[in-house]
Amino acid sequence: MTLAIRTEDLVKDYGDVRALDGLSLEVEEGEFFGLLGPNGAGKTTFINTLVGLARATDGTAEVFGHDVAADYRAARNRIGLAPQEFNVDRFFPIREVLEHKAGYHGVAPAAASERADEALRTVGIYDKRDTRFDWLSGGMKRRFLLARALVTDPDLLILDEPTAGVDVELRHDLWELIEELNAGGMTVLLTTHYIEEAERLCDRVAIMDEGRRVEVATPDDLRARGTDTVRLTLAQRPAAVPSAVRAIDGVQDATVDGDALVVTAAGGGRVAPALMRTLESAGHRVVDLDIRRASLEEVFVDMTRLDDEDGSGTDDAVDAETDDGTEPDPEVAAVPDGGTDGD
Numbered sequence: 001m002t003l004a005i006r007t008e009d010l011v012k013d014y015g016d017v018r019a020l021d022g023l024s025l026e027v028e029e030g031e032f033f034g035l036l037g038p039n040g041a042g043k044t045t046f047i048n049t050l051v052g053l054a055r056a057t058d059g060t061a062e063v064f065g066h067d068v069a070a071d072y073r074a075a076r077n078r079i080g081l082a083p084q085e086f087n088v089d090r091f092f093p094i095r096e097v098l099e100h101k102a103g104y105h106g107v108a109p110a111a112a113s114e115r116a117d118e119a120l121r122t123v124g125i126y127d128k129r130d131t132r133f134d135w136l137s138g139g140m141k142r143r144f145l146l147a148r149a150l151v152t153d154p155d156l157l158i159l160d161e162p163t164a165g166v167d168v169e170l171r172h173d174l175w176e177l178i179e180e181l182n183a184g185g186m187t188v189l190l191t192t193h194y195i196e197e198a199e200r201l202c203d204r205v206a207i208m209d210e211g212r213r214v215e216v217a218t219p220d221d222l223r224a225r226g227t228d229t230v231r232l233t234l235a236q237r238p239a240a241v242p243s244a245v246r247a248i249d250g251v252q253d254a255t256v257d258g259d260a261l262v263v264t265a266a267g268g269g270r271v272a273p274a275l276m277r278t279l280e281s282a283g284h285r286v287v288d289l290d291i292r293r294a295s296l297e298e299v300f301v302d303m304t305r306l307d308d309e310d311g312s313g314t315d316d317a318v319d320a321e322t323d324d325g326t327e328p329d330p331e332v333a334a335v336p337d338g339g340t341d342g343d
């Protein structure tokens, strides 16, 4: 098994702030992997460490076996990054920006032009190739960031909130495109605040909080850990919850709500038959049954809610730290956009 990403006990301090606190993660080649966490959890810092925009305080990080610090160039050349912030050189036509980017990663000029055209076609903005970044609409800017990530034909595509602020149609377009790329073998690391996005796209997700890994699992596994709600409507309004209901294995709580019994359980589908049997033998007739599965969002909130009041979350742009001894990447050299474009 080849690992696209392997980090071990990764620590990143910004002064007094510990943004990553011993983070160990493994992402397999070809996986679609989601990184979820509340604001300030350390997701962008993790990505910045992988791409060399931040230098780890401690621990190790490798991309396809290349240490991201000691073997920066080899690691970086395997990665395409679509960052959260618009950090694009605004004064050149976007096609030229892509050519520069490919050239920086060692692609010869003629091939760089072809790659630039191909990337623009892939994301559907080829007809805007001679336009400056500033003159693109918000949605086109997101598409362009993806084109820039793709122009080097990366093995690992890192997407930091790729659909932030985009409309539903574009979000679906982007999902489709990213799924195709993943189906073609590209490993994808995605951070998103749209939990349903992660639920739909990702093979596995890591939930992070305060720089630590809280959990890594498939979306299905995580959801199965949540509490489901089973609502049983009875022919006759029950006077109270029959005591045998609470005794059923897996049942956490039960209440009467009008003519229905509302039961919370670790696995709604598993307890439903026992609930039906128990109620029928207690003389009730069940006329309707509805099971609402826990959403990944609820599980996520449960897992990360412990210490949300400290206000450490931030949407600020992460300042690029230039690593000594490495040339600045064009992505780093460009001025980060403070989010003033209203996107």
Ligand SMILES: Nc1ncnc2c1ncn2[C@@H]1O[C@H](COP(=O)(O)OP(=O)(O)OP(=O)(O)O)[C@@H](O)[C@H]1O
Binding pocket: 014, 017, 018, 019, 037, 038, 039, 040, 041, 042, 043, 044, 045, 046, 312, 313, 314, 315, 317, 318, 319, 320
């Ligand atoms: N350049 C920096 N200088 C100082 N502190 C920073 C810097 N970058 C990030 N931090 C701090 O590190 C912590 C993690 O921030 P990070 O941006 O990685 O979180 P995130 O999970 O990406 O958050 P969001 O979901 O809001 O994008 C926060 O407390 C943040 O304030």
